[in-house]
Amino acid sequence: MSNYDSIIIGGGHNGLVCASYLSKNKKKVLLIEQKEILGGLAKYSDFTTSFSKKIIKDLNLQNYGLKIIEKNEDIIAMNLTGEHTVLNIKNNRISFQSTEADKKDQESFLKLLNKYKLFANSLSGFMYEAPPRIKSGLKKDLFKLIKMGWNIRKLGKKNTREFMRIIGLNIADEVEDNLNNDILKGLISHEAVLGSNLGPRSPGSVLHLMYKQAIQSGNLFTNTKIETTNLINSLEKLLKEKNVEILLNTKVKNLEIKNNKVSKVILENGKELFAETIISNLDPKSTFFNLIGAQKLETDQIRRANNYRQKGNVANAVITLENEPIIKRYKGNILNSTFIFSPSIKFLEHAFNDSKYNRNSKNPSMKFNIIKKEGKFFIRINIQYIPFSLEKKEIIERENIIKDIANQLKQFFEKLDIKEINLNTPNDIQEDIGTYGGHWHHGEFEIDQVFFLRPFYGFTQYNGSIKNLYMCGAGTHPGGGINGINGHNTAKKIIEDQK
């Protein structure tokens, strides 16, 4: 006796996308969100540059108020001792506006990014469907694997060899082989490790960078962006039009599992709900340990969910300013720019060293934007590495981080009058949203936790041993980022399974 075809737990963007596709397929959907607004972890970003164009088209999101902002963007790789490197992004093409790097380095830089773009594009075809399983015994999986291999091989012998060489490589070696300028090396390394538990010398960092390009049509930097609140709002509008029921301020307590199927969704307020298909937009650990509960997990599954690495490393802060800031040595439009401070591989490596020992980086890397909203100025900044910590950190740690950020930022500004710093560490994020480890991507993007291994054996195609329970969040293929592909793929799988 189901009231709904599908219940989606968690109103983050993947849940909204999944609900959109299901409702488009004439399913009766209920979406449950614990907060008073939708969006989940997306609130920690102002913009997304990677939201899937395919999904925008499929769902006709522009009809629901979605605005794609196309403005020339600047990326400023900041330099304390000399000239900043300023990249102009126009029509998704990168050109050097100013830099200390010589012409040869600039060419190598673009060449390197194009190489990754080539590989990213040939992989992007595998983004939009469930990954194959190895040795499942099923012909369709074998076929998919062969097709994957062929897609790479199509690029030619030389490119195939290069691909196989760099897939396990670390970004530091790659940039050291190809570039001279420290700022450029630091910039690419930073992008490769942002949001991960990797350092520039960690194998797998190149793969991480290629993934980021893959979800952005092959581009590391783009100048098309969508405001996250606009995105969430337009998705919400679509859902309302499709009669998707949305329950806000409602937390799910757990699921009742009977005979290996989800029989009930039990809310914290005691109410019980029924649906044929239950979809969790929560991270894998929350899904397994909170929703299903360890009591209903097989011992091997408990081990795998425990071993799944989900340790957040990025802290996010919103800095309210008293007045308009003035940045040193940059004359462009500060509102259309992204500032990155990661001046060399060594700098980044040292920041990473601290996080390995569960310490906050003394000199963290920073990526920030300056925003103007209703006449007021804000800085939204991502700081890496501020690792998630199992031990309770004292308030004083937090104060230290805030003080450090303020001091470090001041180095770059002529005028910076800080009113307030609202800091969210991975611990805060876990406290707030519930995501284990405060990890935005719902788990590390490392070779053993990606593609047909994500999140772990038995659950790599959006569902597992409990047949009517699916996961659609970033803890599934293809991974994290505000792109919505996970939600799309899950909906696709559900519809396929029901045939």
Added chain:
Amino acid sequence: MNKQKYDVAIVGGGHNGLTTACYLAKAGLNVVVVERHDYVGGAAVSREIHPGWTYSNCSYVCSLLRPEIFRDLELAKHGLQIIPYEGSATMLDNGDFYGSYNDHDLNYRSMSKFSAKDAEAYERFSRDVMRQCKIIKPLLKMTPPDPTSFAPKDIMGLFEFAKHFAGKDELGGIGEKEIHETIRFWTMSVRDYLEEYFESEVIKAHMAGSAIIGTALGPYSPGSAYVLLHHYMGEVDGNVGAWGYARGGMGSITQAMSKSLIANGGNIKAGSAVKNILVKNNRSYGLALENGDEIYADKIVSNLDVKRTFLKVVEKKELPNEFYTAVKNFKIRGSSGKLNIALDDKPIWKSIPKDDPASTGDLHFTQSIEEMEGAYDDWKDGKWSTLPYVDMCIPTLNDPTMAPQGKHYMSVFVQYVPYNLADGGWTEEKRIQFGDHVMKRIGNYSTNFKDIVLHAEVRTPKELEAEVGLTEGNIFQGELTMDQLMFNRPIPGYAQYKSPIKNLYMCGSSTHPGGGVMGAPGANAARVILNDLGKKIRSHYL
């Protein structure tokens, strides 16, 4: 000028070069091994640096030497004997020690001292690693297939490779779950891998050591668990994962190989440094020696690492640009140092009881993985580790031939030591400082060590490079990371022991399956050469 023409000339008398030479000689070919020093062996040598003592002054323990090669080359007949050792230990600052033993029950009790759960977890851990060893073993002796090629032999090779995972083998077949485990194991960091089993810091540190020996990776680096496998997959007498001492030092291995080579009609030309590999019309045809002589051969095989081969002894103009750049970018970073110490007496360790079998094997004092990672951090900054990881052993406790009665030889392998020191580079003074630093640390754990040191040979990556010829002193002739393994080793597209130059082959550890005293690269190269010549011999390995 020597105008004699050989069938094959091998540049470098390291163990792989000797292995290749032996197999080719057995096939009836006229081979010569051309070696720079007066003695052969490369990094598997026994040297009398201090009168009366024999040092295994580079490599020091044997496990990876393929048993089939041992038999094919009749090494036992030519004097090689491997003595297994019974245990290993990590000495702790608090006066205690963690002992690891071959005796299963004793080992369990020893681990229980630190954590009862870990002692139990160790059984599953060893089973899992053993399974990985069995999965990878057949891959060691394969010539890596070229996955980009459509040539029939490569398609067949890929098929064999896939079949290995698909079909029934020594393990009776592996399924999806085991493949997941294997991929995870090959790509994880050893720390993450160990955390899934163990809770005690000491036990984890003891296990993780094998993952960092000789590498430019730390225990937190993804891919370090694979190096652990690399060190576990050897065997002594069918005991997978066991290590032993070559009686008489590691030189016994290469001495036995040279005797076997001579017995099969091969030749060794020692004291003959090669200046150039002679190439004409993209074909190699001989060697030009430093002393002006030339040696001619139909085929040339280089036992040198890939950088030394193609950046030093082959002229740049003979090589395609891309290949040359790829070789330049090949990762071969030195991270290890070695001390060889002559002792006047048996060292007494503060924390290990006298005669405890754990003291006869490898000894360490790194007490946590964090400490080990800190040692790696120092190396990244161009310094030798303040708290280095050491792999010490005293072969003379089991081997009566390497020192006078009552005296001992101690081998100390140190991780991490950079090839390029940050402030100004290596000088004689710094080398001595480094040696003193390590010896002081060893002295902290012993009541008599500092009083019984008669002589110490201190080797940094610079010395290893200068004497042994390993570029930057990297003991594996190249990093063992995914980008340089299997069909990527040493260069993608050139992973089948051949170079862009016709008749020029590679047989050193820069090729698959990589470093350590294995002999597999040498034997695999021999197989490829014999195939090219249409020759076949009966052997256990090929």
Added chain:
Amino acid sequence: MIDNISYKKPLLETPFHSKTSELCYSNEWYRWGGYKIVKEYTQTELEYTAMRNTAGVLDITPMYKYSVKGKDAKNFINKLITRDVNNISSNQIVYGLWCNENGFVVDDGTIFCFDNENFRICCAEKNLIWFEDSAIGFDVNIEDITKSIGALAFQGPLSCKILKLLEAKNIENLQPFYFDNFIINKQEVMISRTGFSGDLGYEIWCNPSQAHDVYDALFSFNNDYKVLPCGMNSLEMVRIEAGFIQPNADFIPSEQALRPNRMKTPLELGMSWIVNLEKDFFTGKAALLKQKSTGVESKLVGLDIEGDKPAHGAILYNESKKDIGIVTGAMWSPTLKANIAIGYVNKDYMKIGSKVYAEIYHPEELEYRKIWAECKVVKKQFFNNPRKNATPAFV
């Protein structure tokens, strides 16, 4: 308990060691669970006969014992094992086995219920980590209490009689698979009516400090009824007759198996009776449900073999001499006067009464004689005397 580890003494001694070592005239010992345990005291045949004629005493202290305590103890056990223990009562014991997610047996053992929040699991292999991982999410505490309990098996037709003579109150009314506290030789001990011999028998659990008194007590009436200490060789004989499975003999526990196809499910072990597929959830249920519908590829069965040469390690064939199975345990049974074995046969030969052939290599004075023996597939439980379960037990 302080463990003074010395490389000179790698093995532990049970609390009964001084007694057993005195009685081990053959000096045949082996390692079990890190302890020194006797394989044969005098002669295996005599020891075996004692267990079928009078009574035998076996030191089974190395059995692993885990205490399971907490509010969720019963629920935890229900998730762990394949049987349903919802209705278990205090002092009752259940024989169970637990599987991994693929349905492969991790181990088997006896589960003692003290009360709903207090259980004890007794098993042959180490299971602390499996239990702790399985217990995540339950309000329960698992502890390894192996070293703190001395355990003896007291098996044979006169076992109850002798315990009664030792004034164990009302022992004859202790039902099979139940336990209680009794006083023998002034020592309070726990006695359970369980065992591995397939006959009337008990297991006695005591504090190590009581070990000597308890041990001696069992031999108190040897003038009239000769009780023998029995080694593990004789236990192997009686268990084969009883048709009981043994980890690392009939199957490799899934946490230990190097080769994936050496792991077995309960269905493959011929123990489908122990798998309760009606129960809501236990680890491995989904896999076992699937296997039940597809059927097993091979099964562990009993074999009644022609001739009298035991079929140790024999490969089993069909008429066309095709390889269809293997023997895991074999013996000539003096009690049944039959040549029996336990082994795996392919699904085509699983049915009782099927005919297969064993290739037996019989050692005869340094030469092996190859024997081609016909076998009939029978039930594993070869020895099943009513005195085993009779209550009141024979005194």
